[in-house]
Amino acid sequence: MTIISFVPEAACAAEGLNGAKLSMLWALPFAGILLSIATGPVLYAHFWEHHYGKLAALWAALVIVPLWLTTGTTVVTHTLAHTVLLEYLPFILLLLALFTVSGGIYLQGNLHDSVFTNTVLLAFGTLMASIVGTTGASMILIRPLLRANDDRRHNVHVVVFFIFLVSNIGGSLSPLGDPPLFLGFLRGVDFFWTTQHLWRDTLFVAGIVLAIFMALDIYLHRREERLPKMKDPTPDTPLRLHGKANLLLLLVIIAAILMSGSWKPGISFTVLGTPVELQNLLRDAILVIVTFASLALTKAEHRRANDFKWGPIAEVAILFAGIFICIVPVMAMLQAGTNGPFAPLVALVTHADGTPNNAAYFWLTGILSSFLDNAPTYLVFFELAGGDAKALMTSGAATLAAISAGAVFMGANTYIGNAPNFMVYAIARDAGVKMPSFFGYMLWSGAVLLPVFFLTTWVFFL
Numbered sequence: 001m002t003i004i005s006f007v008p009e010a011a012c013a014a015e016g017l018n019g020a021k022l023s024m025l026w027a028l029p030f031a032g033i034l035l036s037i038a039t040g041p042v043l044y045a046h047f048w049e050h051h052y053g054k055l056a057a058l059w060a061a062l063v064i065v066p067l068w069l070t071t072g073t074t075v076v077t078h079t080l081a082h083t084v085l086l087e088y089l090p091f092i093l094l095l096l097a098l099f100t101v102s103g104g105i106y107l108q109g110n111l112h113d114s115v116f117t118n119t120v121l122l123a124f125g126t127l128m129a130s131i132v133g134t135t136g137a138s139m140i141l142i143r144p145l146l147r148a149n150d151d152r153r154h155n156v157h158v159v160v161f162f163i164f165l166v167s168n169i170g171g172s173l174s175p176l177g178d179p180p181l182f183l184g185f186l187r188g189v190d191f192f193w194t195t196q197h198l199w200r201d202t203l204f205v206a207g208i209v210l211a212i213f214m215a216l217d218i219y220l221h222r223r224e225e226r227l228p229k230m231k232d233p234t235p236d237t238p239l240r241l242h243g244k245a246n247l248l249l250l251l252v253i254i255a256a257i258l259m260s261g262s263w264k265p266g267i268s269f270t271v272l273g274t275p276v277e278l279q280n281l282l283r284d285a286i287l288v289i290v291t292f293a294s295l296a297l298t299k300a301e302h303r304r305a306n307d308f309k310w311g312p313i314a315e316v317a318i319l320f321a322g323i324f325i326c327i328v329p330v331m332a333m334l335q336a337g338t339n340g341p342f343a344p345l346v347a348l349v350t351h352a353d354g355t356p357n358n359a360a361y362f363w364l365t366g367i368l369s370s371f372l373d374n375a376p377t378y379l380v381f382f383e384l385a386g387g388d389a390k391a392l393m394t395s396g397a398a399t400l401a402a403i404s405a406g407a408v409f410m411g412a413n414t415y416i417g418n419a420p421n422f423m424v425y426a427i428a429r430d431a432g433v434k435m436p437s438f439f440g441y442m443l444w445s446g447a448v449l450l451p452v453f454f455l456t457t458w459v460f461f462l
Helices: 024-043 045-071 073-102 115-148 156-165 179-186 193-225 245-262 278-297 300-305 311-335 343-348 358-371 374-384 389-393 397-413 419-430 438-461
Strands: 106-110 237-242 268-271 274-277
Touching (some): 045 311, 073 115, 073 179, 115 156, 115 419, 156 193, 156 419, 156 438, 179 374, 179 397, 193 438, 245 278, 311 419, 358 397, 397 438
Antiparallel strands (some): 106 237, 268 274
């Protein structure tokens, strides 16, 4: 009711969601749910584990109820239908398919620990992340990497750099790689646009970070050679790949995404005021079929070996349902540009002559992606840059590249910047690795990543 009292009459049903007339208080539920996600697993983990769904529902209700009271049932129904059918369902179905398929790929065996082995695994995982997603690549490769390094006194750095490269930076080359890029694809960004415009940035950042890892790993290996050798709890054994059928299913997922972006039959169905195009319906149906096919074709023992559980994807589905609802009024206010309540934010990312400040886009997107979820952060700055995919892919290409790079790269700055980060952290701790604390990890990212990002800004975004 407090929010309603700040909404002018003109923002009611006749005009729908007129962002220029909305109060900043409409952004509080969005800020609240993001802060809950950022702090919950760290500050009140037990409460969060049992009640995150209730918190997400509460924040969503703080948008839906005032919206219904101020705009009426029709506007609320159509707005939610648009959000669910065109954004939330495609987004979560892709994550579900990638999560299920990658969870069925099991790499058995143990590699011999060496600088070469570690570097190759990290480089391969970085490339793999844009194909199976950062979560998929992380879950497939983290255990082989841990087994290869479980006879070392110093192995924390291996996991930290794995989070940098495989769980974040490597996902920057396709919409399959990281959730923010798929949201861009749903907004009209071409599938291969990020590949064409971010490969140099990705090669630059990943190359420097991988070189730093090699230098550090060489130093620590030489230091350990002077100490008594530890017993290897997992002796070297040949690698065997299980669940090969899932590799074919990954190709089906890629084909389905490409089909929805290139095939335009001109057929659509209107559901609650929202036009749903045939190619998108077909894509989503294929993703559901692929999910069930993966479950049917993968042996249960291989999923158990991967410690596959439905909990992570269920949590993502529930939390993003709340995020997509809470972001609705924020999007409307951003679309109002300099006429809306976010005019000061527009000024921060705009030069005096009106041109976009790409360095500011890169850093503001990145800083928020470090502490909040990078997918909604990407959407915020995508809208701030105009929200027109065709314009951003052409005349605004440098700006879209800055937003995309900031959202993906800087998710590595904290444990909560991207979903795989905390999952890798938990797996490594269970395996006996003495992982750094939340702020200890930030010392690592500050020392390694921030200088690389400053250099990236100078090379690509100034």
